[in-house]
Amino acid sequence: MLSLDAIRAQFPALTQKVYGKPLIYLDNAATTQTPIDVLVACREYKEKSNANPHRGAHYLGVQATTLYENARNKVAKFINAASSQEVIFTKNATEALNLVAYSYGMSKISQDEEIVLCISEHHSNLVPWQMVAKAKGAKLRYLYLADDYTLSWSEVEKVITEKTALVAIAQMSNVLGTVYPLKDVISYAHEKGAVVVVDGAQSVPHLQTDVQALDADFFAFSGHKMYGPMGIGVLYGKREHLEAMPPFLRGGEMVEYVEEQVTTFNELPYKFEAGTPNVEGAVGLAAAIDFLEKISLEDVKAYEDGLTSYALGKLQEVPYLKIYGALDAKGRGPVISFSLEGCHPHDVATIVDSDGIALRAGHHCAQPLMRYLGAPATSRISFALYNTKDEIDACVASLKGVRRWLGHGS
Amino acid sequence: MDLSALYTELILEHSQKSEHKRQLKTSTCSERGHNPSCGDDITIELLVEDGKIVDAAFTGSGCAISQASTSMMIDLIKGRSAEEAQTLANIFLGMIKREISSEAELELLEEAIAFQNVSNMPARVKCAVLAWHTLTEAMKEL
Ligand SMILES: Cc1ncc(COP(=O)(O)O)c(C=O)c1O
Ligand SMILES: [Zn+2]
Numbered sequence: 001m002l003s004l005d006a007i008r009a010q011f012p013a014l015t016q017k018v019y020g021k022p023l024i025y026l027d028n029a030a031t032t033q034t035p036i037d038v039l040v041a042c043r044e045y046k047e048k049s050n051a052n053p054h055r056g057a058h059y060l061g062v063q064a065t066t067l068y069e070n071a072r073n074k075v076a077k078f079i080n081a082a083s084s085q086e087v088i089f090t091k092n093a094t095e096a097l098n099l100v101a102y103s104y105g106m107s108k109i110s111q112d113e114e115i116v117l118c119i120s121e122h123h124s125n126l127v128p129w130q131m132v133a134k135a136k137g138a139k140l141r142y143l144y145l146a147d148d149y150t151l152s153w154s155e156v157e158k159v160i161t162e163k164t165a166l167v168a169i170a171q172m173s174n175v176l177g178t179v180y181p182l183k184d185v186i187s188y189a190h191e192k193g194a195v196v197v198v199d200g201a202q203s204v205p206h207l208q209t210d211v212q213a214l215d216a217d218f219f220a221f222s223g224h225k226m227y228g229p230m231g232i233g234v235l236y237g238k239r240e241h242l243e244a245m246p247p248f249l250r251g252g253e254m255v256e257y258v259e260e261q262v263t264t265f266n267e268l269p270y271k272f273e274a275g276t277p278n279v280e281g282a283v284g285l286a287a288a289i290d291f292l293e294k295i296s297l298e299d300v301k302a303y304e305d306g307l308t309s310y311a312l313g314k315l316q317e318v319p320y321l322k323i324y325g326a327l328d329a330k331g332r333g334p335v336i337s338f339s340l341e342g343c344h345p346h347d348v349a350t351i352v353d354s355d356g357i358a359l360r361a362g363h364h365c366a367q368p369l370m371r372y373l374g375a376p377a378t379s380r381i382s383f384a385l386y387n388t389k390d391e392i393d394a395c396v397a398s399l400k401g402v403r404r405w406l407g408h409g410s
Numbered sequence: 411m412d413l414s415a416l417y418t419e420l421i422l423e424h425s426q427k428s429e430h431k432r433q434l435k436t437s438t439c440s441e442r443g444h445n446p447s448c449g450d451d452i453t454i455e456l457l458v459e460d461g462k463i464v465d466a467a468f469t470g471s472g473c474a475i476s477q478a479s480t481s482m483m484i485d486l487i488k489g490r491s492a493e494e495a496q497t498l499a500n501i502f503l504g505m506i507k508r509e510i511s512s513e514a515e516l517e518l519l520e521e522a523i524a525f526q527n528v529s530n531m532p533a534r535v536k537c538a539v540l541a542w543h544t545l546t547e548a549m550k551e552l
Contacts, residue, residue, distance in 0.1 A: 345473075346473040350534060361448070376449040376451070377448070
């Protein structure tokens with residue numbers, strides 16, 4: 001693994017001060033900061049290769065097309081897709097999940113079938129399925145969690161049944177940090193005849209992704225949570241599903257022949273990429289993958305596990321602090337939610353912000369989970385490969401002062 | 411950022427223990443307001459007789475800023491006419507949006523002037539204004 005200093009030196013955003021204090025950025029589950037390689041790749045594309053891809057046979061048009069398709073190939077290899085035709089570029093994970101809901105969900109799910117979600121789903125893997133269930137007369141069912149915030153096998157067997165048409169579940173919860181045993185869940189769901197949509201938005205930056213080993217039918221993620229730019233995301237889908245699905249958006253690029261009354265559609269993946277795509281974003285995402293692979297996801301995981309373990313220990317020493325999530329770094333990712341008794345998370349965020357520490361407060365776009373936990377909101381810290389134990393210490397010290405600021409004495 | 415200008419003793423007092431946090435036995439109108447980004451969720455009840463707010467209270471939960479702002483607002487509007495209350499709400503909202511800065515007008519807000527600093531904190535503006543928007547909505551029912 002590269003040295004921590006060398007890694008941090010690649011992130012210009014980390015060198016800044018806020019309110020005169022060094023920035024401590026612990027909101028990585030919301031979005032990560034961007035390394036120089038990614039910034040340079042995006043800028044170089046704009047300076048040297050900018051053109052509309054797949055249109056026009058001129059020099060720059062070919063350059064842009066090549067860069068865009070190279071990025072697709074890189075993503076396909078990164079997640080181990082069988083073919084780059086199974087990789088569709090979207091705007092973000094949310095759009096990727098909506099694509100599956102609108103195209104697959106609205107055409108393949110029928111009345112009285114069941115859609116199974118986990119109670120910890122992010123709204124972007126929940127609200128689209130509510131729409132499908134309502135439109136199709138299907139039933140939404142939830143996998144609830146055990147007291148230790150894990151998914152028990154008995155719950156899986158109880159909720160996923162022959163009636164299940166589709167299971168939509170995140171690989172890692174953006175609130176609890178729990179990593180779900182998706183390989184087993186997917187194989188069980190397949191036995192029951194269901195397809196599985198995986199929301200990989202949180203897991204991709206931390207775990208090696210292998211969509212074939214996982215046997216996921218669909219897999220969605222965002223570039224901006226894995227050191228890439230905003231505005232680029234990915235939907236992976238098994239070819240057999242994508243071939244059989246109607247287009248999501250219609251327009252240029254996704255067509256073959258357009259007659260006055262009818263249109264035939266382009267082959268995969270273009271059938272699902274209507275309009276001019278975000279080439280700059282795809283190029284940046286490819287650079288982010290190069291960045292991650294240079295360090296190796298194995299090393300990233302080992303390092304981040306160390307941070308998580310350290311932080312879990314330190315946070316438990318903070319009086320009046322309650323962690324929502326497993327207390328052991330095993331089986332969870334570097335996302336830790338907590339509450340401080342008597343302190344609203346929004347006040348917690350404001351107070352630590354004054355020390356230059358960025359954390360997230362609120363419902364984290366997972367309102368059903370918050371209701372299930374009985375907490376209207378929590379505070380959340382989340383790590384990336386550039387965070388340090390010193391930063392965790394500073395955060396813990398700042399948290400220890402919060403109750404005093406709010407007039408609680410200690 | 412100066413935290414002590416935000417979490418003043420006065421604001422903390424109101425946020426922790428407000429005599430107005432209760433339910434009215436009878437009310438003329440009530441309105442629920444929430445702030446999805448923060449999770450603040452309050453319900454304001456008014457008892458209005460002959461155009462005068464004779465009683466007011468709130469329930470709900472939220473951050474210190476939203477709770478204190480609601481409590482101080484009720485302090486201010488109790489005993490006043492609905493019209494006066496609306497004028498005060500407009501001044502408060504104008505203060506936070508930095509559209510009103512005349513000392514004379516701001517002084518009408520009495521203790522609630524303590525929230526003036528929030529106008530420099532975009533992340534907390536919604537918390538401070540929630541009660542006043544909710545009040546405005548509630549009074550539309552009158
Ligand atoms: C688990 C999970 N799914 C989906 C999303 C949505 O990602 P985006 O907003 O990039 O579409 C997020 C990010 O907030 C997330 O944490
Ligand atoms: Zn608030």
